[in-house]
Amino acid sequence: MITPSPRVRIAPSPTGTFHLGTARTALFNELFARHLGGQFVLRFEDTDQERSTLESEQDIVDGLAWLGLIADESPTAGGSYAPYRQMERLDDYRQAAERLIASGHAYYCFCTAEELAAERQAQEAAHISPKYSGRCRSIPPTEAAERKSAGEPAVVRFKVTGGSRSFTDLVMGTVAEDTDLYGDFVILRSVEAGEPPLPLYNLANVVDDQAMAITHVIRGADLLPSTIKQIMLIEALGGTPPAYAHLPVILSPSGKGKMSKRRDPVSITRDFRDRGYLPEAMINFMALLGWAPEGEREYFSHTELVEAFTLERVNKANAVFNPAKLEHMNGHYIRTLSVEALSERLQPFLRRDSQTFAALPPVEQRALAQQLAEVLQDRLIRLDEAVGLGAWLIEAEVQPPANLLLGKKQTASEAGLMLQAAHAALAEEADWSEPNLEALLRNVAAAQAVGAGAVLWPVRAALTAQAASPGVFTVLSALGKEPSLARLKNAIDILAE
Secondary structure, X not given: OOOOOOEEEEOOOOOOOOEHHHHHHHHHHHHHHHHOOOEEEEOEOOOOOOOOOHHHHHHHHHHHHHHOOOOOEEOOOEOOOOOOEHHHOHHHHHHXXXXXXXXXXXXXXXXXXXXXXXXXXXXXXXXOOOOOXXXXXXXXXXXXXXXXXXXXOOEEEEOOOOOXXXXXXXXXXXXXXXXXXXXXXXXXXXXXXXXOOOEOHHHHHHHHHHHOOOOEEEEEHHHHHHHHHHHHHHHHOOOOOOEEEEEOOEEOOOOOOEOOOOOOOOEHHHHHHXXXXXXXXXXXXXXXXXXXXXXXXXXXXHHHHHHHOOXXXXXXXXXXXXXXXXXXXXXXXXXXXXXXXXXHHHHHHHHHHOHHHHOOOHXXXXXXXHHHXXXXXXXXXXXXXXXXXXXXXXXXXXXXXXXXXXXXXXXHHHHHHHHHHHHHHHHOOOOOOHHHHHHHHHHHXXXXXXXXXXXXXXXXXXXXXXXXXXOHHXXXXXXXXXXXXXXXXXXXXXXXX
């Protein structure tokens, strides 16, 4: 069921960090809406007051903004269907529950927790699938109302009529269930006297979707089991169910279970943004977690994804999170940036991770970031690697260990001689261009009757104090003459000790 201008939403609970799975769901909703010229809505299901926090809400907002997934309507942007937080809509849920009671679709249940536990134990002992027996169904409505008015604790349960029910999911196809297995389920909690009753997920979810004219519910497959209950509630309230599309679950890299908050990177802000992944790479990567484009193409801009995205190409099979693929993709996007753009993106990470860089005046920060972008662009996988890979350029001095200065099968005295020869030749050289530096050092190796590596390895190690770095000629050019000569002299002294 595709409407010309669909309204879709994401409705996260602000009880933790912005999860990768939620972000993928947000992306698919946003792509669907933009592809068809519809509206993308953000609302918060914040009725879990013990766990919901404003910090978590802000983390979701920040993560969406970083990804470039901007909602048309939200608590901050407002909209014609405000408010967009469930705790600001409690009267709507109460009224919906009262309508269901009045129409005979729901009733007050006064069973205590102890009674319900005993009932469950008896069913399990009899090898019966546990469900509510419906013992409060038979209480006359007037009696139930009087007991509720007198202050007796009660929840509101929805009457399940039983029988087989089905619906057509836009991803999963026909979904059918035997509703006799449900039992009458709770839709409104019992609360202390004087407090507003809090809805359970199924009631709040459908009341909000109906009130906000949501046409398509695109969400994770973990919520598939609640869908028929929600359809029954919508119909009992006199509404028309939206179209449903349930997305495949994202599995951990092992493929043996869902992504784990304890074991896997799942936080959009902490594990991806703050570690230096690019939002362009994350959008492209997440789009391929369950969606298959036509052909063999792998790289898409956000605009291209909007043009190409359809629910028909969303897979039923679960998607496996592949960190190696994400890193490969992130490196690709880093290399597509201009040096100037990469420099701008590196600066927040350089300021955060390097005291030396942070202490520099802004103009020097920009110049150094530009240098780092030039020499590291081909090596970076994530932006947060720049301080480690570029320490040789950021710090005024480096201190290589003696063993790092030794080339293959080289003694300390042999490496020292190569460094002395390189130092002498470089000290006399005025042309500090990379081609000239390469010719000069290769001539040094020839004069010493050794392979080029016997000179280039100790020189590069002396300049960077790193086992892996950009090429020695790039390093020499980036450092400049006097700093390079000082580091070579320092390495000669280290080997002489």
